[in-house]
Structure formats: C-alpha cells, structure tokens
Amino acid sequence: MVEVDQLTKSYPDLQTGKFVALDHVSFSVGEGEIFGLLGPNGAGKTTALRILSTVLQPTSGTASINGFDVTKHPYEVRHSIGFVSNNTAIYERMTAWEMVEYFGKLYGLEQERLEQRMETVFSQLQMNEIRDIAGARMSTGMQQKVNIARAIVHDPPVLVFDEASLGLDVLVARALLEIISKLRDEGKCIIFSTHIMREVERLCDRVGILHRGKMLAYGTLAELAAQEQESDFEELFFRMLKNSDAQREAAEGDKNVVKTVSLWGNS
C-alpha cells in the first residue's frame, strides 16, 4: 500500500546552510495495518507525511501510495489518501456538514453516494449533533472530528494521521484512537505519527522511530523490544534517542579531535 524508499528532504537554512529534515528514510505499510511514525518534535514526521500527501516534493528518494508515485502521479495519490494533521484546520465559516460535503465533492463523489457516505461518517464519528455548527464555534475535539470526517468521506484505502491527537482532551483522544482502530479493522492502511508512547503501544502494529530526520529503528514493538532488550516502550524510545545523540556528539567530537590533531601537526 505505502512504500517509502530512501526519502530525503532538505531546505535551505540561514544558520546551517542546509537543513536536512528527512535523511534517507525507508519504510512500508500494508493493508489493514497501523504504522506508527514516532519521534520527538522536529524529527521529520510531518515532513515525511506532507511528502506522502503530495503537499511537499522530496529532494530525493521515492514514495508510492496505492501503487502511485507521489511525484509522478500526485493527483491519483490524493484520491487514495486521507490526510489529517494538527496543521490541517477546518473552515471557520462553514458548518461541519458543508465542510465534509465540500471535500466529498472535491474528491468527485456523486451526490447520492456522497450523501450516503456523509450519513455513515457522521454516525460513525458521532457528529450528528454538530452538523450545523460553524467551525469557529466548535471545540478542538469537534474540529478534529470534522477533520477526520472530511479525510475519510471518500473512503480512501490509505489514511495518514499526523499528530492528530495533539491538543485533544483524554476523552476525545481516546475516541479518536477508537476511530482509527475501527478504520484499521475495515482494512485501511494507516500511518499514525505521534510522540505519545501510550498511543503507539495501544494502536500500532509496527513502528518507525525518527530522530533528526533519520530512521533509528523500524519493526514491530516486540522486535524492537527484543532488539533493545527493553520491554518498556517509553524507556526504549528514550534510550534510543539518547544513544543516537551520544553517537552524534561522539562523531562531532571525533571531528574536533581530528581538527585539533591536524592543527598540532601543522604547528
């Protein structure tokens, strides 16, 4: 369903010259599977998912969704994907019903099918009470539900949730996880990015840990636990990040040492 191979994305940066947001990241996700993309803030999760949703172009590497390459066939990719992010807001002056209908029409659903899907989605997400409420008057939880509804209204095979539970209260976050779980049961391929360990443990079949644009680890929770000999996932996550930073510092330290040696040598 989703194949990502050596995906790299860099931006020009005043401070460092070039900022590498994604550095040769690879992973794949199958049908009926939830893949957790895990990492601290600034790890490159959003960049990766924005590339998958064709909003950004990769600097190098390839990614395909449902068999369509994200750079060569972006239009087909967008039809195969539902993208929910904490950055994707809803229109303030549209009601929930209007918003979902608008996106349904953009996805090319016929009126009859659209109405059918909207009824299903509104019932499934328990949104019937808010269907006539304008976006500006909704709570964060309601807005996120509308966001999910507009992302799944065309019944895409692949769903991408980028830190979708950010800012939600416990009840709404729990409901969101249940929705995602149900969607998996329907056979959807789901990529779920978060930095909350409990959500990963509860939901994901496989995870990839991103840090500073690099994929540190990739596999099922059990595989990662065996690999790192740590059953507590949160602890495992911290340890991996710590080791990665330590290795990086050591590498930088080595460079400094080499510089120092050469300086001494020169003198």
Next chain:
Amino acid sequence: MNWRHIQLIFQREMSDQLRDRRTLFTITILPLLLYPFIGMLMTQVAQFKRDSSVSIQVFGLENWPKQLPLLDENGELQVRPGMESLVKGVTFDPYDGSETDREALEKLAKESIDKDRYDLVLFVEENFREKLTKRLKADESASSESLSAGELPDQSAAEDTATDPGVENLAAEDTPSQEVFADKEEAERSLSNDGLSIIANLARDKSQLAQRRLGDVIRIWQKEWTSLHLTDAGVNPKVFEPINLQATDTAPTAVKKAMLWAKILPFVMLIWALTGAFYPAIDLCAGEKERGTLETLLSSPARRREIVWGKLGTIFVFSVASALLNLFSMYLTASLIVKQLAAASPGLQEALGPMPFHALGWLLLLLIPMAAIFSALALAVAALARSTKEGQYYLMPLLLVTLPLVAIPMMPSLEMNLGTSLLPISGAIFLIRAFIEGRLAEAFVHMPFVLGVTATCCWFSIRWAIRQFESESVMFAGSERWNLRLWVHHLWRAREDTATPPEAILCGIIIIVALFFGRIMAGAGTPTWLFIVQSTIVVQVGLILTPCLLMATLLTRSVRKSLRIHRPQTSHVLAAIALGFCMHPSYMLLAEAVTQIYQVGDDTKAALSGFEGIVTSAPLWGVICVFALLPALCEETVFRGFIFGGLLRQKGVLRAIIVSALFFGFVHPVLQQSISACFMGVLLGFIAWRTGGIICTVIIHAINNALGIGYAWLSANDYELPPALAWAMQTEESGAWGYTETWVFVSMLLSIALLFVIARRSTETQRFIQAEMA
C-alpha cells in the same frame, strides 16, 4: 484542468467571503455610505466657505474718491454690478479713531491682525485720490506727446477729453494740483499708484481669502472708475476690448458632460478594483495559511492551478463588485451634488451633467480586464506573504506600481496614440475614454494594441499567481526572523555555480540605480570625443560590468559559469556572424518604427545631433571600439550572462528572456533606444539560451552596433556607397546609407532561417543547457 474543482472552490470561497462581516462591510456597505457622507461634508464645507465672511479694517476711507465711494453711508460695501456675490463675503469696518500719525496707525493695524480682530487691514493713503487724478492728467500729457511725435491721433477723443466739463469738474474737485508732467518718463512714474496698501498675515487662510475678495472688489471698482472717465472723455469703454472671440462648439452636450467623468471615474473605479481585489486575496491566501486551511485544501485532489483559478474567480468578483458599488455610489452622490450646485449656476449643469448611459457601459467593459489583472497580481503578491500582516505591507508597492499607470491618462496633454495605447492599464483607459467621447475611428484603430497588451498582462499575472502556488513556499506560514549576519553568511556558504534568480534581479536593479546616479553626477560635460570615450567607458565598465563581476566573484563559485562563458558550437558561431549582418536591417526598421510611434523630442534630437557630429569626426576604429565592441562585451556579459543565467535556473526560460531584455532596455538612456533594445534583448535572450553562452550574442551585438555606427560614420564623411553593395544598400535623400526594401525582406527571411540553425543544438550543448536550467 477539472472545471468542477474550480467551480467548487469558487463557490466555497464566495460563500465564505460573503459570510465575513468585515468583507461585506468593506465591499458593500462602506461605498454606499462613504460617498454620500463625503458629499454631505463637501457641500457643507462649500456652504461654509461661501457663507464665511472676512473682515477688513479700513484706514483713511476719507481719501477715497467721492464720485465712486467704496462704502455706503452705513459703512457697508457699495454694491456695483458684479459685486453682488461679494456683499456677504466681505465686511468693511472704517477706522473711527482719532489717531492720524501714519506710524501709529500702522502699529494699530498690525495689532488688529495679530490679535485676530481683522483678517486684513486696508490703508487708503492720503495721496490716493490725488494719484488717481494725476493719472488722468498723465494720460492727457502722454496723449499730446503722442500727437507731437506724429502718432495716429484719435482726434475726436482728444477734443472730447479737452472740452469735457465732467472731467474738468472731477479734476477741480479732487485734485489740488493742476500739475502737468513735463515729460513722458515722469508721467509713467506717476502711473504706479501706491495709494492703497494692505497689512495681513498671509500665512492664515482667512487673510488670503480676504486678500482675494478685496482684490475682486478693487478690480470691479477700478473697471467702473475707468469706464466712467472714458465715457466722460467721450471714449467708449469697449474700445479696450476690441476683440470678441466667437466660438462654435461642435462637441455634443452629451460628450461634454462625459468628459470630466471620463477622466475621473476610470481612476476611481480602477483604484477600487485594485483595493477590492487585494483584501480578499490576502484573506484567501495569507489568511488561509495562518488559519491552517490552505494545507487542507492543498492535500485535496484539486490541482494547484485549479485552486488558483477558483480563488482568482472569487477575487475577480469582489474586485468588480467593489469597483461597481463605489462607482455607482460616487456617481449617484456626485450627480445629486451637481444638480444641487447647478440650481445656483446653470453653466455647471452643462459641464457636469449626468454621465451618458453608454459611457457607463464602456467603463464596465474596461473594468473586466483590469479587474482580472489586479486579481491575479493581488493573488500572486498575497501568496508571497506568510501572514495577513505581511500581506498588507505588500499593498503599498503594488499601489505604487499601479497608480502612475492609472493616473497617466488623467494628464491633460496626453492623448491616445500608438505609444500610449501600448502602456498597460493606461492604454485601456485611453481606449475607453475614446469610446466615451465618441472618437470611434481612433478607438477601433488602437483597440487591437490595447487588447494585445491587456491580454499579455493578464496572462503574465495569472501565470505568476499559478507559479506562486506551485511553489512549496506557498504553504509556509508565520513570520521569519531575519538576521543580516546570518543571511550574508548563508549567501557566502550557499554559493552555487551560477547566480540565483533573486541575485540576478538584484544585479539588474543595482546597475539601473548606479546608472541613474552616475548619469546625474556626470552632468553635462564638454562634448568632446575624449569626454564621450571616457563617459562610455565609465558607464560600460564602471557602472554595468563592475557590479556584475563583483557579484559573480562574491556570490557564485564559478565566475566563468555564472557569466555563461561557454565555448559554442561552430555552427552557432557561423550562424551568429551571418545573423549579425542579416538582422541589422530588421533592427533598423524596428528602430525607425519606434521613432515613428514615440517621436523624439527636439531637445533630444539636438543633443543627439551634436553627439553624432563629434563621433563622425573621430577615427572609425575608435568609434567601432567604443560603440560596438565595448558595449557588446560588457552588456552581453551582464544581461545575457550573469542575469540571464541566474533567471534561467528552475526552468525559467521565459522569465530569463523577458526580464533580461527589460533590464537591457532600461539601461539605454533614450526611451526610443530602450524600446528597440528591449525587442532586441528578447531575440538575443533566445539566442543566448539556445547557444548556452554569451559568445554568439556578443558577436551579433558587436556586428549590429558596428554596422549602425559604421554606416553613419561613412556617410557623414562623404564616402560613396561601394557599387558592389548596390543590391542591398542605397543612399537616402538625407545622404545616409540605408538598406533597399528587397534586402530588408530577404534578410528577414534569412534571419529566420539562421535562427532555426541556432535553435538546433548538439547533444553536448543540450546537456550543458539542461544543467544550466536545473
């Protein structure tokens, strides 16, 4: 392109904007309230201005001639024909104190002004009446002198004056002195009557008004005084108005009524069209970035192009609606005010009556393409902004660029011609004015040019907007902290083989600014050959080439690559040499056409003629070096090298060709040269692109300049045209060398064929150019 997507986005954006109270208020409510409010305010101000009276204190009223008193027995203005409107406007207050000393009176007057008791003080000097009468006597004396000098006498008038008892009586009553001036000079001196003087604080508006109104009163009084004395002397006062010009106005009343509106309304309408486009554009672009909804839309199946068209449609509707409502409201208010004013002044009704209905139709026709251009420009500019606040900052530059173009047609001396019809926006306004004023033949002749320019502008604006949306940066919101040190450091670290597009544009701007100041500072030196050589070297090397070389050295990793010094294919070099000769007749034809359209001013002609005289007396090799080789090397290195190479990146072929041609045109000091150079720049840009470097364009440029200046030099130095060239060239009536019509036509065909040769590229050149465009 999916039209369903465009329609959906358009409908959503429309309903979204219509649900926004602020937008609705700005677009609909504000114009409907604004103009009536302004109108009311203006009427009141005008009323206040009419009603507001100024007070004038008069010292020495007893010195005023009694035949024609200034004030009546009640101390109010003695109303004479023409003074009716001034009665309420001026209040005179004669000084009734006992002080008689002139200095003390002056002190009192100044005090009155300083303490704001009066707006103006009028002094009628003691000798005022006497001087007036002396003037009469001086006229007589001058008259008799004229007679003795043998000038044509008005015998009857002279006799009448001498025997008129009225004049004698006047003189007897008013003039203590019966002095007759001895000579004419003395009589002339006496004519300067300083018997009236004023004291006022002219920094105050009311004092200025008092001065104007007093001036009106004195003028009318003076006319009557002159008239009275002329009549007494048996001279018809009309003798001083010997000509009564009869005018027959062929303009239909409807057209006359339309004239003022035709100037004002397009201006107001287009300013509102721009404003009406800009605010929705900011909301639909920068506003959506801020709210996070743009990313939602970008991840939907709608293509970027479709999003642009949908948003553009909405902005267009709001631009048109805003302009129309403002137009309607302003027109209605102005019509009512005019009607009200016309009741008092019937002439105003004819000059400012309601605008003919067909004129409104033409204005609407103008609005559509203009709103399209403004909408696309506004959307593209708004896409640059990361936030609404930043977007609002961009309104001012957009207005500064657009305002002069909208204001040019309001200039009184400018008419529609081929030159003005080619100006974006201005040309369209000129065209609509021609339609409104009923100059249909003129309008239809220029219509294709206006439509062509307008369509091109629309196309470029929309293309720019789409390009903005296709860029990833359209998505990024929030402000960015800018740090000069980091930025300079980044520029140095991130140097690439060639310049970036912003660096290329910056180079062009630096050169234009340097040339502007350079030319001002150089001033007008002594026009000698040495001066011309020095100034050309300074301009070409110092102001054009040096900034480019500095930028290439500091901002790129490879000077050679950034200047596009690349060995061309042999076939391209040979074609370029041939093209240099074949294109010259076409270039001469173009330059002539441009001169026909945009006439060269007399001053410029005189300056160029002097310049030509010096150049043609200099040695030919020197002339070729200075005017052909040097500019070809310097200008091509800069415009087809550094600037073109920078703009060519990211597949910006069209951008590189057009922008480099515009910069190339701008550096030429004479407008006509600039226009021809722009066209030439486009062609050279194409050649520079296909050949992958500047060598071929240097060759073409050098040959073109050498032929132009060489022919002028040879013909000016009385060289005979070689008979071997008779098939292609001829000597014009002016003695200059020119091309035969046959050769012009054949050379054009040959040029096209040679351009095809240049367009063919070897695999190696192809690869090189693709790398350049990456």
